[in-house]
Amino acid sequence: MTDNAPTDISRRRFLGGTATTVAGMVAPGVLLHEVAQARPADEPVSSTVRWGMLIDTNKCAQGCSECVDACAREHGLTGHGRPQTDAQWIRKVDLRDKQTGYTQTLPLLCQHCEHPPCVDVCPTGASFRRADGIVLVDKHICIGCRYCMMACPYKARSFVHETLEDQLPDSPRGKGTVESCNFCVVRVDTGRTPACVEACTAENHNAMVFGDMNDPASDISRQLKQYESRQIRANLELNTGVRYRGI
Amino acid sequence: MSNVMIKSGLLTLLAIAVLWVPALVRAGDSLLPSVPEAQRRVSETQGCVEPTADMRRNHMKYILHQRDETMHEGIRTKQFSLEECIDCHVSSAPDAPRVSSDKHFCNSCHTYAAVNIDCFECHADRPLAKPGKLSMTPASPSARLQTDENPVAVPPGDDRQLATEGLNHD
Amino acid sequence: MKQQIQFREIDGGPRFYSLLGFIGLFVLAGLAAAFYMEHNGHYVTGMTNQIVWGTPHVFAVFLIVAASGALNVASISSVFGKTPYKPLARLSGLLAIALLVGGLAVLVLDLGRPDRLIVAMTKYNFKSIFAWNIFLYTGFMVIVGVYIWMMMERRMNRFTKVSGFFAFVWRLILTTGTGSIFGFLVARQAYDSALMAPMFVIMSFSFGLAIFILVLMAACKWSNRPLGDSILYRLKNLLGVFIASVLYFVAVYHLTNLYITENHGLERFLLLDGGIYTRLFWIVQVLIGSLLPLALLYLPSTGKSRGWIGIACTLVILGGLAQMYIIIIGGQAYPLEIFPGKEVSSSFFDGIVNSYTPSLPEVVLGIGGMAIALAAVVVGIRVLRFLPASLADELVDPHYSSDKAIA
Numbered sequence: 154m155t156d157n158a159p160t161d162i163s164r165r166r167f168l169g170g171t172a173t174t175v176a177g178m179v180a181p182g183v184l185l186h187e188v189a190q191a192r193p194a195d196e197p198v199s200s201t202v203r204w205g206m207l208i209d210t211n212k213c214a215q216g217c218s219e220c221v222d223a224c225a226r227e228h229g230l231t232g233h234g235r236p237q238t239d240a241q242w243i244r245k246v247d248l249r250d251k252q253t254g255y256t257q258t259l260p261l262l263c264q265h266c267e268h269p270p271c272v273d274v275c276p277t278g279a280s281f282r283r284a285d286g287i288v289l290v291d292k293h294i295c296i297g298c299r300y301c302m303m304a305c306p307y308k309a310r311s312f313v314h315e316t317l318e319d320q321l322p323d324s325p326r327g328k329g330t331v332e333s334c335n336f337c338v339v340r341v342d343t344g345r346t347p348a349c350v351e352a353c354t355a356e357n358h359n360a361m362v363f364g365d366m367n368d369p370a371s372d373i374s375r376q377l378k379q380y381e382s383r384q385i386r387a388n389l390e391l392n393t394g395v396r397y398r399g400i
Numbered sequence: 401m402s403n404v405m406i407k408s409g410l411l412t413l414l415a416i417a418v419l420w421v422p423a424l425v426r427a428g429d430s431l432l433p434s435v436p437e438a439q440r441r442v443s444e445t446q447g448c449v450e451p452t453a454d455m456r457r458n459h460m461k462y463i464l465h466q467r468d469e470t471m472h473e474g475i476r477t478k479q480f481s482l483e484e485c486i487d488c489h490v491s492s493a494p495d496a497p498r499v500s501s502d503k504h505f506c507n508s509c510h511t512y513a514a515v516n517i518d519c520f521e522c523h524a525d526r527p528l529a530k531p532g533k534l535s536m537t538p539a540s541p542s543a544r545l546q547t548d549e550n551p552v553a554v555p556p557g558d559d560r561q562l563a564t565e566g567l568n569h570d
Numbered sequence: 571m572k573q574q575i576q577f578r579e580i581d582g583g584p585r586f587y588s589l590l591g592f593i594g595l596f597v598l599a600g601l602a603a604a605f606y607m608e609h610n611g612h613y614v615t616g617m618t619n620q621i622v623w624g625t626p627h628v629f630a631v632f633l634i635v636a637a638s639g640a641l642n643v644a645s646i647s648s649v650f651g652k653t654p655y656k657p658l659a660r661l662s663g664l665l666a667i668a669l670l671v672g673g674l675a676v677l678v679l680d681l682g683r684p685d686r687l688i689v690a691m692t693k694y695n696f697k698s699i700f701a702w703n704i705f706l707y708t709g710f711m712v713i714v715g716v717y718i719w720m721m722m723e724r725r726m727n728r729f730t731k732v733s734g735f736f737a738f739v740w741r742l743i744l745t746t747g748t749g750s751i752f753g754f755l756v757a758r759q760a761y762d763s764a765l766m767a768p769m770f771v772i773m774s775f776s777f778g779l780a781i782f783i784l785v786l787m788a789a790c791k792w793s794n795r796p797l798g799d800s801i802l803y804r805l806k807n808l809l810g811v812f813i814a815s816v817l818y819f820v821a822v823y824h825l826t827n828l829y830i831t832e833n834h835g836l837e838r839f840l841l842l843d844g845g846i847y848t849r850l851f852w853i854v855q856v857l858i859g860s861l862l863p864l865a866l867l868y869l870p871s872t873g874k875s876r877g878w879i880g881i882a883c884t885l886v887i888l889g890g891l892a893q894m895y896i897i898i899i900g901g902q903a904y905p906l907e908i909f910p911g912k913e914v915s916s917s918f919f920d921g922i923v924n925s926y927t928p929s930l931p932e933v934v935l936g937i938g939g940m941a942i943a944l945a946a947v948v949v950g951i952r953v954l955r956f957l958p959a960s961l962a963d964e965l966v967d968p969h970y971s972s973d974k975a976i977a
Contacts, residue, residue, distance in 0.1 A: 192474070194475065194476045194477050194478070195475055195477045196475070197469075197473035197474060197475055198473055198474040221917075233613070235613060236917065236919075237618040237619065237620065237919070238612070238613045238618050238619060239619075240619070241619075241917065241918045244916045244917050244918040244920075245916060245917070246908075246909075246914060246915070246916040246920055246921075247914070247915050247916065248909055248912040248913070248914055249912060249913040250911060250912055250913075251911055251912065251913055252911065261908075261916070261918075261920075270755070270756060270757060272695075272697075273697050273698060273754075274697075274698050274699070274700065274754070274755075275695055275698055275700075276690060276694070276695060276698045276700035276701040276704065277689055277690055277693045277694070277695060277701075278693055278694070278695035281472070283472065283473075283474065284473075285474070289471070291471050291472070292522055293467060293471070294686070294689050294693055295682070295683065295686075296681050296682065296683050296684075296686045296687070296689060296690050297681045297682015297683045297686075298681055298682070298690075298700065299622040299623065299682070300698070300700055300751075302619070302622040303622060303623065303755060303757070303758070303902070304755050304756075304757055305757055306756060306757035306906065306908070307906075307908060308619075308620075308906055308908070308918065308920065310619075311619050312612065312619060312622060312682065313611070313682075314611045314612040314613035314618075315610070315611035315612075315613045316610075316611055317522075319524070320522065320523065320524045321524060321528070322483045322486065322523070322524040322527065322528060323483075325522035325523040325524070326522055327521035327522030328521060328611045328682070329521075329608075329611070329612075329681075329682030329683040330522070330682060330683065331682070338474070339476075342474050342476055343476070385908060385909070386908060389756055400909075
């Protein structure tokens, strides 16, 4: 223990350990910074990110349908004058309490659950949950059985009942397959926010916040931590990606 | 009828059939499909993202592989993106052929080869009109659902560039 | 010494071909309806984003459930060793496969993308009961096929019992799987229940046997083969037991839901103010489809008459279709309980009872499926030896004595 060599080694170890510690403290910040920017196009999605949405129903205005209109524009949801079979990916729901008479309104869309019943029941695996939390329909292998529509607790899915033409390039959709809100996955993958959120913000209602729920520094995480929010049909324990304030 | 008579009869029929096939082809048609030219080239030496002979044989493999990567892993590289193919190979002019006609780029070969393609049940068969030169009036913000007679225009805030960059193999 | 039961193909001839042609018309109509639906898209049907499964699924699930029940007669002979049922085992197997094929045809033809059947048979999500059902259904056809072969091939007869046992267990799993299609769904109050699977098993007993009796009576009558009272009465008494069992399950289902406050809305809808669903339940399912056949089958004045037995079987089938309609369509018509305690309204038909009208293409497709099943049976008994040459009492009844014949 009186040799020089052990002391030198321990000093090296100390310096090495300090460097590692400092790197370890800085690295998460660097990683988070990268996540906050658009992921490079050739990098696969990973579960370090979980996309989510927080909707403040107190700020949601009666009679406003900006989010619904923006979604229809973004994805080319052409109506055919047949409301029962026309697709709707997001809708405004008006609520009135049976006992108290209290009224409120909120947008209802695919909740992007962590344990989606639609994914469980799909026979081909076309309905699937991407690693970053977005629940999608792979329309290449969807056979149009509509079992996912039976299974969804939020009635979020629509079936395409007619031949479509002039689909938008970023939103392929076709007859005989099932579709639903996909968090505007092409926009999200290129660093933007879903069209509904953008429209709500553009109208200065600011009722919808979108972001990475796994990133404690993101706007949505901070709001989720600070204010009370709930899941719709929380008793089903699906751990939805869409949370609501004021319900 | 003897065997010899049957055989010679069949051979005659076969010869007639072979000689008549060119006669059945309408004057002015060639026996090969007429594939429309693309809007751009990747480089001086190469037309498409891979050499043409390679693309002719293997484009379906590239497309299928890319579609699974894009769908499940969110990989949106441009080289084999179907949207990029359409951007380059199909014109967005309102009178350009749609996929239902055999003058559309994809169908020019596919009708010849008698192979049905499923892509355009869902995917757009032509690019959107170029940004800044909208061929249709933008949809009014308050219209909830567009009707078939008034298709949607480019969504506001869409600033995608045409696929001129990123075509080189990276 | 008792004679051996002989099996013989039925004769061909004009009667055979006109029957087949008549059934064939319905098959063609069903195929035309499927093409029309697929070509134009489902907007030409009554199915919507609210009622996603309609009349085709009512027929398809009915046929599939009946298919597994039709095998019961064979199972009773092979697994439970009741010799009077042995001559019927082959026909029972044939009917089981035929009904399953008919039901699956309707299901596949109604798909949004029936051209992707290959995808459904190669890509599987094994958490889905649908995926398991694909194996259960195709496996059933193979296993019953093997079972029939064991029965028909004299050298293989020693394997009849074991293959019959496999077929019996397989079809219980299959029907459990079919009931679980609904039982596994948490989203809708009408479905989310472990009772669905066993209830479907019991329903299969009832519907399958009713169809079997009708097919047996028609096949024997039209091919001029004697059908003794002994075996027929055994079958119809058994059918009565199964009808009563189904009533029991239905009663437990509703009583349990009536106890659970959150399901009161659903029960009120089904039993009281659901309009067509309430009428179908009380009048068609319970009265005409269960209580009336029970009376007809067991009352001495009607229970011994072939005509009344046939009518009772038909009523059971009608009641079964009504029950399927209520389960599948009624269960979707009642709105999802997304916001308990609130009145809900939206542009996507939340919070209201969803309306549904069966459209002609759907009904024609469903009937086409039944026609496919019947056509398969008719062709089967013509080309192979499924139908016994005689089911007269002296051959079938182990306790037969000529004294009874004289009296």
